[in-house]
Amino acid sequence: FLQESDIDRGYYIKRFGRAVYSGRIDLHGEEGLGSGAGNTGTGTGTGSGNTGVGPGTGTGSWNLYTIDLADYINVEPGVLYNVRLSMRRSYSMLSCPGGDQPSRYEELLDETREMERAYFDDPDDYFDDSQESIYYSMNFRWEDRDDPCMDAYYSPDRNVSRNILASNLGLIAKMGEDNILHVTVNDLLAATPVNEVRIRVYDYQMQQIVSGSTDQEGSFSLYCPGKPFLVTANKDRDRNYLKVNDGSSLSLSSFDISGTRPEKGIKAFIHGERDVWRPGDSIYLSLFIRDLLNDIPADHPVQFELINPHEQKVDYQIHKFAGKGLIVVRTATDEDAVTGNYRAQFRIGAATFTKRIRIETIKPNRLKINLAFPSETLGGSEHSTTANLGVKWLNGAVAKNLNASVDYLLKHSKTEFPKYSQYVFDDPVADYYAETVNIFSNRIDDNGNALVTFSPGEQVNAPGMLNALFTVKVMEPGGDESIIQSDYKYAPYPVFVGINLPGLGDKGRTLYTDTDNNVRIITVNEKGVPVSSEVELTIYKLSYRWWWESDNEYLADYISGRIHKPVIRQKLISPPGGTSVSFNIDRKEWGRYLIRASTPSGHSTGKILLVDWPWEYGMKPGADGATLLAINTDKERYHPGDEVRLSFPSPENARAIISLENATGVLSQIHTKTDRGNTEVRFRITAGMAPNVYAHVSVIQPHSQTVNDMPVRLYGIAAIMVENPDSRLRPVINAPEEVRSQQSFEINVNEASGREMSYTLAVVDEGLLDITGFRTPDPWNYFYAREALGVKTWDLYDQVFGSFGGTLDRIFAVGGDESLVD
Template sequence: WLHGAPAPGLKTVVEMRVSAGKTRFEKYPGFHFDDESKRFDALTETLFESRLDDKGEARIPLKINIKDAPGMLNVHLKTRVFERGGDFSVDRITVPYSPFVSYAGLRIPEGRGWNGALYSDREQLIPVVTVDENGHPVSRRKLHVEVFEIQWRWWWQRTGNEDLGYYLRSRHARKIIDDYMSTKNGKGIYSLRFPQQTFGRKFIRITDPVSGHSTGKVFYTDYPGWWDQPGHGAPGGAEMLTFSTDKDKYRVGETVHIKLPKARKGKALISIENGNRVLETFWMDTEKEKDGARFVITDDMAPNVYVHISYIQPHERTDNDRPIRLYGIKNIEVENPDTHLEPVLEVADELRPETEVTLRVREKKGRPMTYSVFVVDEGLLSLTRFRTPDPWSHFFAREALGVRTYDMYKYVLGAFHGRIAGLLAVGGDADLVLAGEAKINRFKPVVKFIGTFTTGKNQSRTHRFRMPNYVGAVRTMVVAASPDKVAYGSVSKTSEVKKPLMVLATAPRVLAPAEETEVAVTVFAMKPAVKKVTVRVSGNELTEWEGARQQQVRFDKPGEKTLHFRLKVKKRTGAARIKVTAQSGNEKARYEIEIPVSVRNPRITRTHQAVLHNPGEVKDWTYTPFGLKGTNKTVLEVSVIPPIGLENRLNYLITYPHGCVEQTVSSVFPQLYLTRLTEVEPLQQARIKDHILAGLDRLKTFQTSGGGFAYWPGGTKADDWATSYAGHFMLEARRLGYPLPPDMLEKWLHYQTRRAAGWSDNPALSIYLRRSRQTAQAYRLFTLALAGKPALAPMNRMREIESLYPATKWLLIGAYALAGKKNTARSMMKETSVRMDGYRNDPYTYGDTSRDNAIILYVLSLLGEDDKAAILLEQVAKDLASDQWLSTQTTAYSLMAVAAYAGKHPGHGTAFKYTLDGKTRSVESGKSLMQLPLPARAGQSYRIAVESKTEGPLFVKLIQSGIPLESPDAAENNNLEMNLRYYDTNGNPVDPASIKQGTDFIAEIRITHPGTLPPYRNMALTYLFPSGWELTNARLDNIRRWKSSPADYRDIRDDRVMTYFDLQRGETKTYRFLFHAAYPGRYYLPSVQCEAMYDHRISALTGGKWVEVMP
């Protein structure tokens, strides 16, 4: 436990997955140590499944016997420790594993030919290194060198076994070099000579005879005159010089001693360089100064410098095989003690909950400093293995070499021909990135920022704060900087937070009405004086307890014991609050949990409507709210325009469970115009503002680097229609005074302008795809004109296209009108109809006939074409008021279009009176539509009568909604086949109706396109799982045994997982979810649903049912 108590006897499962890694050694950047011809399939197994010992420990032998690996491997370990109440903590870590005692590495030089190919008519020098598993150099004799001629990758890189390794073992491979070489002190040069000029792809492999490790890499060869690169005809000098210094790290004031290889004659130019300039240069005569060169470390050399040496032999010298010019680079770390601050933190090793904590801060040498203090839950920090910030390491990180050096020696006719790759590369990326991903811990965290403070010379400061009701461990961190010098430092200390008696309760993350669960209460007795403990549980109005609410437990010695209480949730929604208290003598402890209680079935809506044609005409209804208590809503909607079902249509958009960019915009776009349609109370107006600002902020997660908007967050490919739709929303929001995230609109404008200019029509496409592309381009042009940046040339080109679809043409007309080309717009209007052929679903613009009617109505309203707009208003309103299914795109655009019309035609307002259970109220408004919330207490009946006071028709609609406890839907498949099965980790069938606590099991869902309709796009699989099951988040997991089909996006929450994908004709996709039966109790398993988000003809559903987790 975080508070230091051992956790004896807890069930523990450790799983291991071994996968291929990337073999790297810090001192040999640029060298290749892996064998590309070897394929390694991941190995997964359960290492340990048992209980911890009395000390809360388990020692697990790790045996990995893998011989033919391509190089270093990664061992992924996932550990789960299960509390007795059902909760579990998870640790995931990835560590490198070396299957070899030593490694061979090579570096292919960059050639002069095509694609970096090496010239085959001359000697090529290949640097080779041999190191042990820790990267230390080792000498090797008889390294086996093989070079193969391989054909183009058209077949050996296909799937299955036809990989490079298979090819090399086949009769098709031709070995053209079979040789041996040696390394001394871990270094060597292999002289690669081809027997004849050759062009094409080669593979070189070098094998260490001691360890059996091999390194192998594909490269190209050609010969001069074939794909020559200009300017590379002169022979290049082999340019490697190795030298050393007496040590790698120095302090300011120390002397660096440079040792060069023995040489008879020659001169060396030594340059001391840092990240941006040359600090010092001097010449050295290698014949006279045989002891090497020296220089003194100064302040400006921190945090590191590079020693760059250019060594030049006399041109006439040919008594050695070295090139006329060699160079080498070596990094030297430089540390200045004056840049280190040493803050001292004094805080107790053990802290007590709900008491005042005192901490004291000073600098060890009394230096002044400015510092910040943080106190954070250690369990929370371990989620990412967070290390205390070290500002010194950040500001004094190794700098990359910023000086580029050029010379002409390789263009001078040399006494040596050949070229090798430089041995050393330089860079500033020495910091290690940990591979561990996550520790999941369910404690309520402590996160406190105490503040930023300053101490003077020889001063200290004391800080106090109150520790909340928390048990575990906290880390106090102090990060400091000098106020007047370049100096930094930090310090941290972890303290256990505990007291003699502690209590911890565990329960599911979420619950649903009428569910039953066990609340497990773990009692910790940390001192021998704690003997008899009384534990009580209580709750709020959503909870009721079955059995005793008070239990006693006795301790003979310090330790922990777990008690169980049975909780039943009442048939209502809200938040269930559970309070646990424990007492032993004068020692007391308490723990509180708040659990969301929500029903996860779909909301059901029922409507009653009437038309009152004359003043004084009355319509009355009796209504009874339905659904679970807390979910009931009743709204009276009265309007002088045809009814549009505003309440249920807007609620549908706001509560829609999926969140692509189209649905995100659709949920907020119509809310910009609500005040045009109806009276909005100040509280509702504030909520609308929050919704719109949240929508604008969320849009940032969809924007690509190019400025467009992807369909899903984090996507890299922009969606044409959604990009215009999001931009349209941003422009309107900005016009109405909402602030936009910085640069988002500018990047969008740049993208739209570029795409509009580059678009061209393609008559070869199918009629439907061509129409989609044309409509997307017209919408793009419309939004650019709306932004005040009309693209006139693309608009004119599009106007020349014959037989444009009506909605496409109206968007283009709108673009001309907004661009100030009124005459052109009027001319086009005369020849454009508002009627069009019907269609169901356009998967590229997310539209249908109803959506396109709304687009035309929207444009007509902007243009002031009242007569034509009135024709479409009736149809759009009729669609909204009906019970027919409408997509989010159609719903949002229809509401926007009606609001646009209403904004131009406010009418004479609404006047009526209504009587509810004998009480009469008169209502008058200048708006075309009024919404009045009515009482909706479950189980009570109400009578309402509405009387018109308006000249002309008055449309009255009574809208009721509620969510039932159990889903009324039966299992069904509509143009889609869905099969669901459950099995354990050994493949044995599992009945979800009754699963034993602690069982790991898989839910497998197979979804098949029956092949009768075109391919399905934008499919959504929604799996809401019972409260007593815990889902393993595969994105966090490094142990993946049960693979699923690819998905475009996945949204994982506490009680559900939603998967999005496309489905080709006849295709089957399989999705698997790993669950753990965590909490004993009785829970509701809602329907599993798969649907096409823009075509309601395509759906599949399973029936909901009650399930149990058995203790």
């Protein structure tokens, strides 16, 4: 059944079950039992439901009713029941002409009910809804479909249906790239762990993969040799089921889990000795391999292929892993090879890693070009800056009277000042588009020098700091060109404003209503030195979207529209030491807000956040993201051995499961009881958690609690950044400053602290490196860049009856790295 349906809904019921009861139940009057209950075939009868406490009684108001299925059938634990509720005109309490007498339509429905036994025994009868065929055969009038006194009103479309399973076992499952499945079983009523639960894992063809039993913490972990589809839990007569297919995992789109992703548990870094090669040149490629799962045998083959732009294989080699983590490949193209972008491809088992190889008919630079500005940061209070352009031949001779051109391209970069790392300086409203601009086209003088003025103007609508990429071309007398590129930081504004909201903490993104929330403001110049400036603080309420950190916001149009008025607008003076201002949002105005600060110099900054109800207020109306949990840590970055203080809002006497996860799997789990209002959990950082680990927190409340109306299960994720100083190698190269052609010379290489290391050494013509501005790559920045979460989580708490849960369909199952900026 679960191959084609979900546990709480689905079709094709005939293949897996048959009717055990069908009858009328009165929702008013004396309590009574239906007389037609049966455990085989189709039972019929009448009965009544119990009324609950509601806002009103009688007709014209909504009321809550409960129906005890045990009054009509023998409810078996672990058995899935499909309950369908429908109504007829004769059941209505409305005063309608002839309404208390069954119509011909209802008589036909009764006759069909008697024939349903035959339907369940006929494998060739595919029509499982005979009521629908009868309804449309009556040829009711279309205009009567909204009149409750007419049979046309009581169409099969007004039925409600739900699958119900009686079980007290709550299941949570997790699995990452390491294929280790982690299952946790909790008692739904008490939110306590359940031990000695028999766990069985099946694939899509319902073949058992692994099995085992839970421990005292209610946990079970085992390697799955195949892809799991279904987890079953059995203890005594109690049973439950959890689908663990990809589309059923919990949505993580509201959490920042972006980063790099290992390929099958492997990270590989490819680099060459330069950026561009000529046809016929030797190509040296180094492959650094990091086996995150430690399961690559020493003699495992590593396949290398070089593929040209026509997708033709140019070279094929096989090397052995050898456990060293470094492989050097020498390859080459023919002298008459086609030019363009080649692809170097390495295969390690099922993992594939590629790098673009540029083959071009180029000449090395014969000119040494130097574009030098007086400061590393351009702009700011200086609207224009002059650079010295110096040109020499590589042999040291002066280059005279050569034609030169200088172009620049401005690109957005993150605005950061070391002393104010906790402040946000980038504007989420500004949209910036870059284009290439020529600023110099003339001859250099007799000494090989020229002055180049850089002045982008005052109309640069940038979110913050920019990178200025300069391309310099110098024409040689024979017609060849020497080309270099250099980049500088550019400050489009003399004053930058930054905001910090202490209430968010290091990782939080939620503030609370009916509270004075503080906004700290600082203004600095382009060098990060505090200055005094006027600031305008504006707070806008935005339309709520649950993917509220998406890129395509069009906020510039939003805040400039006349119909979108700011909630708060205030002008103030920020002294060199900074200032602060507070704001308070009423509980009825909870939602998504943009806090924006602007200066007269033109720079603005902003932060998008959620202003939510405090925990003690209970559930707010229309809260689609109610099952999400805000998590905070005490620091932004940790080292091995540091203690992490993880905190999150929580009810009293609930159970919290903190799962520490990374790109490949679950590292460890912490089980604890929660405290009222807020719970703090502490744990130590290990070297294996670098470069980052994710804390996935699940808070599970007892189903029987009546203290609050929050969901039975809340969950949230926080990224914890880890830097291990011992992971950095510091190579030292000792070589002579000058060497003579055709003579040998000695180069000494070692590690600064004497540690063992593998390395590659390349000697390359400087004229080739200058063409693209080649810089020696740093593998550490690749291997220890932030990693994306590689663990998926499934549970069944949103399907538990009588508990509040999110109602959004799970269209997006995971977050991603679409927001990463190159």
